[in-house]
Amino acid sequence: MMATTHVFAGLAVVAPVAYALPDFAAPLAIGAILGGLAPDFDLVAAHRRTLHFPVAGLAVAVPAVGVAIAVPSSGTVAVAACAVSMWIHAASDALGGGPEMDPWNDQSDRAVYDHVRGRWLRPRRWIRYDGAPEDAALAVSLAVPALVVFDGWVQTVAAVCLAVSLAYTLVRRRLVTWLPDWLE
Template identity: 75%
Template sequence: MMATTHVFAGLAVVAPIAYAAPEFAIALAVGAILGGLAPDFDLVAVHRRTLHFPLSGLAVVVPAVGIAVSVPSSATVGFAAFAVAAWLHAASDAIGGGPEMDPWNDRSERAVYDHVRGRWIRPRRWIRYDGAPEDAALAVVLAIPAVLVFDDWISAVVLGGVAVSLVYALVRRELVAWVPDWLE
């Protein structure tokens, strides 16, 4: 899935909490945005293995949420949002395709690495590849709660992300031809 889809998923999860506790809205949004993006910083390493923790990430999520509920502050709530969004990103990569640049030609059976079992989880391909039409549709749907709940710059970032998502989805299949050989 697109990075924006992961960000919007994180924001959708924290939106009800931000609505109920608006004093934490900015911390929740920043945590969810950064957490939704963070796992993909492993693009320069072994993508979907180095910073993706689909099962073991729960070992961070559960105590982070527990602390945020017990001792709510901008820091604890923001970190919990980060942990949840990062875990959700890693776990949801299994419902998509593999990490290859051209999944319509070179289909991998590796969606995301399971560090607990020491093996790759196979892709389910409910979302065929990042930027597929169904990925763009999911991104738009997941962005709605954030636009409705968050104010000002957060809504602007989300709407900008929706625009980027739609443009990316329109040109995704052509991008493979533009990528230098050394990046593949």
């Protein structure tokens, strides 16, 4: 899935809390955005293995939410939103295709690494590849809560990310031919 889809998923999860507790809207949004993006920082390492924790991430997210409920503060809710979004990102990568640049050609049997079991989870391919039309549709639907519940800079970031998502979808399959050989 696109990084923006993961960001929208995090924002959609925290949107009901932000609606109920508007004083925490900004820290929730910051945590959700960072958590939605952070796992993909491993693109320069072993992608979908180094910073993706589809099973173990839940062991961090649940206590973080518990702390945020027990001791609500800007810091605790931001950390909880980040942890939950990171876990959702990693877990949902198993719903897509493999991490290769052209998943429509080279159908990998590796979606995301499960550190608990020490093996790769297979791709489900519900979202065939990042930037696929179904990824764009999911991004649009997940962006709605962010666009409705949040205002100000969060709404602006969501709108810009939505525009980037749709533009990326239009050129995604062509990108592989535009990339230099050393990036493939």
